[in-house]
Amino acid sequence: MIWDLRFWIINMNKNEFQKFVQYLKEKNKVIAPQHDVEGYLHLNELNEAKDLYLGIELPLDSWKWFILPPRQEMFAYKGLKIEEILPKLKDQIFLGVSILDMQALTLLNQIFEKDTYYQEIKKKTIVIGTSLVPEENFYKFFDKFEENKLEHLQFDIFLAVQKNDYIIYTGSEDGQRLLDDFGYKDYSHIEYAGPIREEGLDPQMVAIKDAMQNRHNQKIWDELDKRCMQCGKCTIACPVCFCFRMFDQSNFEPGTGSRNRCWDSCFYNEFTQVAGATPEAPKHRMINTTAQKIYFWYEHHFVRTPATFSLPGCVGCGRCSKTCPADIDIFTTIKEILKVKK
Ligand code: SF4
Ligand code: SF4
Incomplete structure (x- = not known):
């Protein structure tokens, strides 16, 4: 109010x-x-x-x-x-x-x-x-x-x-x-009225979410696969990327140490590595190719976060584009996503 x-x-x-x-x-x-x-x-x-x-x-x-x-x-x-x-x-x-x-x-x-x-x-x-x-x-x-x-x-x-x-x-x-x-x-x-707006998500965000969910265009991700070098800079720069991993730090004294968390990136191979390796697949991962990783990153921002929190999972700040060494520009990618598939 x-x-x-x-x-x-x-x-x-x-x-x-x-x-x-x-x-x-x-x-x-x-x-x-x-x-x-x-x-x-x-x-x-x-x-x-x-x-x-x-x-x-x-x-x-x-x-x-x-x-x-x-x-x-x-x-x-x-x-x-x-x-x-x-x-x-x-x-x-x-x-x-x-x-x-x-x-x-x-x-x-x-x-x-x-x-x-x-x-x-x-x-x-x-x-x-x-x-x-x-x-x-x-x-x-x-x-x-x-x-x-x-x-x-x-x-x-x-x-x-x-x-x-x-x-x-x-x-x-x-x-x-x-x-x-x-x-x-x-x-x-201004009295805080909770994070969710009565009118719902911004129409532009809804359009991107809709296109990601209903008009999957593999060409976009295959193109980005050729350029992205999986450095993870975009995840570090992004104000809403929050994934982390846990690790234990042991001390000299036996039986002592600490548990820690640190930022991680879905672009790194270890991030989606899971147990259950076989001799044929010694590094068993949920996500393998760069195309899959970059799609997963966009899907997280534009589909899963809005679905979970009813809030935009991207604020359009452009930091990911500014820091990307491969010049991958989120503004251009969004335009591609929004294009009607021919
Ligand atoms: S434009 Fe979106 S995805 Fe890119 S850094 Fe900003 S909030 Fe993150
Ligand atoms: S910053 Fe660019 S090259 Fe690095 S992981 Fe992100 S999209 Fe790929």
């Missing part, structure tokens, strides 16, 4: 915003997009308020690095004794999260809803989003900002970016407290 109080609310101007960033930085660890010396946009701890980039370009790395770390120790064992290891983390603020990435975080929040390790980090994380989206994205839903789009996203503070100032919204009590403590009162509050 949106409390419509905007008729008396004054937007935050750019000077006030600078002071707000300074205020955040003084008290917290702030992670924000910043250009490196070579001009690439990355997420890093913000040391100087002036280094914050707030624009339509998306950082190459996604926010999952800081909420679902690449490697996590889960518990230590000593003989039969097990001790849970929860992430030790100070409070952190994600500043300048594009609304596309807010949708990605909202999906991760659902997927890891019952995961103690993820939730422990989420509890200590404040999300400050913006209405800025890159020009090239096929998830057009967020191109035009309307405040009723916010009620299905999880965030603490949101900046609807205007030409000279920002309309400020809060999405949680933590967000309200932060602004109140700073001394800023001109915000509207």
